[in-house]
Amino acid sequence: MTASSFAGAHNFVIREGAAFYDIQGDYRTAGLSGLQILRQFIAPGAHHDSSERSPPPRCHPGTRTQVISRVMHYLGNSHRSSGVLWLNGAVGAGKSTISQTVAEMCEEKSCIFATFFFSRTTPDRDNERRLVPTIVYQLAQAIPALKSYVNHALENDPTILEKSPATQIRKLLVEPLRIVMSGDSDSMQPIVIIIDGLDECGGDKEQCTVLDMFNPLLLELSLQVRVLISSRPEAHIQRAFELDPLKHSSTVIRLDKSFYPDDDIRIFLENGFEDILRDPDLYRALSNVPRPWPPPAFINKLVQRSFGQFLYASTILKFVGDPDCHPNTQLSKIMETQSSGSSPFSTIDNLYVQILTSSPNIGRTMEVLGFFFIIHLGYSRTSRERLDIWDVMAIIEELLGLSVGDSYIFLRRLRSVLHIPPRELITPGLEIGVFSTSFPEFLADPSRSGAFFVDAAAVHRQIARCCLRLLATRRQKTLGWEYAVRFWCHHCSRSIPDKSLLEKLSVFDIYKYWIPAAVQYNSLDNILNVTEWLDKAHVNGSPSLHITTLDEFFKARIEALGADSQDLKTLLRAIWLHRNACGTPALIRELFERYSETRQRHLLEPVFSFLLKGSDMNKPLIIKYQAFSSFIMDPKRSGSYLFSNDLHTSIALHMIRYLDLGGTAFSFKCLAASFHNFWTYHLYYALPTAEIVEALYKLGNKIASDPLRLSLSSSHICTVIEWLQRVSPAGICTLTWSSILTGVAHPTTNKFKMLPGPTDTPWNQRTPPFWVAYLAGPPLIQMRQLSFRNSGWGGDFPRSLGATQVLPTNAHKSVRFTDDG
Known part of the structure; x- marks a missing residue:
């Protein structure tokens, strides 16, 4: 921590024993390089050579040669612009084995490539969230120049990884690759991206998102990127390839009869049965079995039943080669299985039934x-x-x-x-x-x-x-x-x-x-x-029984923290009032010490430990138990622990008095800002008391005599006036604040330091809604009567309108102005 850390700071107090931590940038990424940040967002198990997928499925030697040849020709064609190759086929057709084999061939040829193998049954690989970071990370490792640009981009803005997949592609691939290839595009070989099992990524929407995210790559004509996508021929994926831009930038390969899968399956089965015969654990059991085993006619029958599904053939070989069973017995069970129907599902389903039936229990x-x-x-x-x-x-x-x-x-x-x-x-x-x-x-x-x-x-x-x-x-x-x-x-x-x-x-x-x-x-x-x-x-009975028991537990914990202490109730209520309003534990501590009755500081640590996640005093409040939220917000369940308007009254009075003193004695700058932002929020729900009217009168007079004393938005002022209308519609305090609003609403005579209500502020950080009218009449307008309706805003946190917004068309029914000019 250096003196420069406090440059320009003023009106602050450093308490004895305070500790400071100088964290530059985002606390989650402080001190990390861009590649280290990226590493946190990838799915290592999605790589073609990951241990998570070991041993991976790959094509049997001598099979699928035609398909693999076509795929490799497409991916390696340097004269072709960017495009997508969609390899589709039914379940068990061998899509993943082809993708794996192609990836290994790309590695052997020293191609620049990246892979992502989806899996419906594996976290991090069953959705699209880690796809782009994983692809970018692999390509950055393969292209040194790209690594430098990606590293720089993420160090400058780590939030790129929290944006949409299309934005990630554009910021981390398209824009850096455009620069990289512009320098030495002739020597740059095509970049290959292999995505397997798209149909195992989330639902239809997520799968279409994956296809859409590659549009920036396809539309960038200067890039040479080949994307291989394999999946089942689902209808929504088919439609996506029939529409622009995929329609004009994609090629489709269907794993059907045109690639003679039966021949490949026969080779696969014959070699697989030979491996079973040579297995040392099974050799003696098969020593007296007549050769050839199994008979060629039976292999032909299995090929016919497979319907082009390598899955059927591989499952047969695993079933027959089970080390706990005699291979000939297992083969006999397969021979006895009758094929029904002409669907690929019927053959594999019959095989599954046979496998399950063979279990002893x-x-x-x-x-x-x-x-x-x-x-x-x-x-x-x-x-x-x-x-x-x-x-x-x-x-x-x-x-x-x-x-x-x-x-x-x-x-x-x-x-x-x-x-x-x-x-x-x-x-x-x-x-x-x-x-x-x-x-x-x-x-x-x-x-x-x-x-x-x-x-x-x-x-x-x-x-x-x-x-x-x-x-x-x-x-x-x-x-x-x-x-x-x-x-x-x-x-x-x-x-x-x-x-x-x-x-x-x-x-x-x-x-x-x-x-x-x-x-x-x-x-x-x-x-x-x-x-x-x-x-x-x-179902009646059980829910109320368990909720009652849970409530007893919460009450017991609360009482153990502070018995019937009013300060404990105040602390609990303060946490709940600020949990959705950028509140922090530090803010709660400050407020508690200022408006609690006895300032029982010993309550803070156990209450924070019980209710809040994390220990950082300056991070937003995160409630540990949603169940406790439902308890404390239900008056029938929490009883006296529920916060009510009397708490708003207490907080509002304290905040107004503090602002009257100048609002500059906070030990944290964010706490002063919180008072400025939220004092009218508490006033809006406060009970009408003489103490608050007196405090508002003093504050209003000081603002009227010294307009630069306090930054106010017009919605703040309107909230004050609306609250005063409930107490004293024609009182002098109401007139004082009305005159302040007159100055705020008319720039020609405005001598006030105005903070317009931000329209992009999150709903739970806004002050209650009140309108400010810009009228075309004379500059001096006296507001004699204001009656703001609260209906139609939808709850306790309605949308706030800023100072530059005008009344709705029916506003004259609830707001009346008179012109003395």
Whole structure:
């Protein structure tokens, strides 16, 4: 901290023991380079060579050669302008394997390229938010000149990463690349961007956003950028490619029969069965099997059933090569499976049914499988954290009351559809995955899965019941117990209530079994999901029971902080009054010490710790518990703790008296600004008292005699006049403030220092709404009667009008002026 830090500052007080921190720029990015800032916004698992995707799917040698050749020709053609290549095909057609193989070939050829592999089941890769930063980061690493421009752009404005994807593309790619290529465009090879699995990015809107974000690149004729996008041929994506600018700058490759997929699938199957025959673990089991194995006729039958789906063929090979089963037995099960219908779905669905049917204990297997999909995928999406294989299995075993290791035994028979390594190869951090999203889609569609349908709502309901049972019977902190604390409300709110679950809820003592742990894990607000869920389901009883218990907890905590202290109530109310008005803990401390009755400073730290997130005194107030907000704002629940007009009255009186003294003795500049901005807000809701009228009269006289004493907006003055109308319509104080408004409203005679009400100020930072009229008449206007209506503004925080705005057309009905000129 240097003396220059206080250059130009005046009228401030440095208290004894004060600590100062000199932070330049945004506190989140202070001291970081642009690339380091960018690194915080990327999805490393989306890279083609990330460990998260290892081992990645890639084309079998000797297959897909025609498609890959066409793709590589398009991406490497230096005579072509920027464009998009859309590679589309049905589920299981091999789109991701082609994208992966193309990416690896680009790497071998030292191309300048970047990749992003979407995944519906993986956080950070299931939406578009990290797409542009990830692409930019990879290209910046490949192009030194681009790295310099990106670094500079983000150091100057880190908020670029919080803007729309199209803006990010323009600021971090188009504009820097235009400069880079203008210097040495001839030697610059085409830039390749590979985006796989677009249909796994969010919903229709997000997928179209991804397509739109590349428009600035396509429209920049000086750039040579090739974008490879692979996806299923969804209707909304198809429409986007039929419209400008994609219509005239894109090429479409459909993975259909024209690329002879049957030939490639036959090669893939033949080589795969040969690998099974050579597997040391299976060699003895297959030593007496007649060759060729399997018979060519059967391979031809599998090729016919595949309908061009490599997914079908790869699932067959995983099923037959399961190390826990005899390959010939598995192959016999496939041979016995009858193909029904002529749809690709029918063949893969029949295969899934066969795989599930082969499990020894199908009932328990489906139960564990349902828990796996809901817990593993739901946990990642809800908490943005990851669970490895052992964590998921431990939670499932605790919830279902299974023995340790049972989950692995049930799920390992599904290795052909789930990525579950052998037990000895499982390492900490390794996650369970699915080989294709078609398997969870199959389970979630009752028309396809039939008896194997996984009803998500029913599974959520069962998990909720198991969580409640676990919380009520187990005290030690296990992984399953922690999961139950954090997520039982989530599972309740995602289920359909039935008698069994409602009975468990009605007898579950949340105060005894859950609330203390929920506070520890910051999960208390989750109870609001349950009450909202029960209200929507029109269930009576349980919601009020749990809310009453929660209220008792809040009251107990409040009383433990300060018993029946009036100062405690004042402090709570002050926090709530300023939580949406740029208030900070420092502001609350200042206000509390100035207008509290006894200034019990010992209350501040425990109250802040209980209610607020973070410990920075100068950051905006962030309430820790939304549940507490609903409690304190409901008079039926919070009773005497609810803030009321008497608090506004107290605060308004204090602020007016302080402004009368000049408003310059604040220890923080922002606190003085807060008084200037919000004193009329509190006055608007204050009770009409003689003390406030007297204070306003003194302040008004000083402003009238010294107009430059205080910066006032016209809306401030109108608020004062409207409040005075309630108390003394014809009083001298009202006339004094009316004369002040006359000077503000007429620039020709204006001797006041006016601050027009900002029209771009957020609604929750504005003073209450009052209008100022600019009249064409004589300059001296006496306002004899003002009667402002408050209807039609929609709540306590209506839109404020600035000094330059005029009355609406029907204003004459509620505001009357007389001309003495």
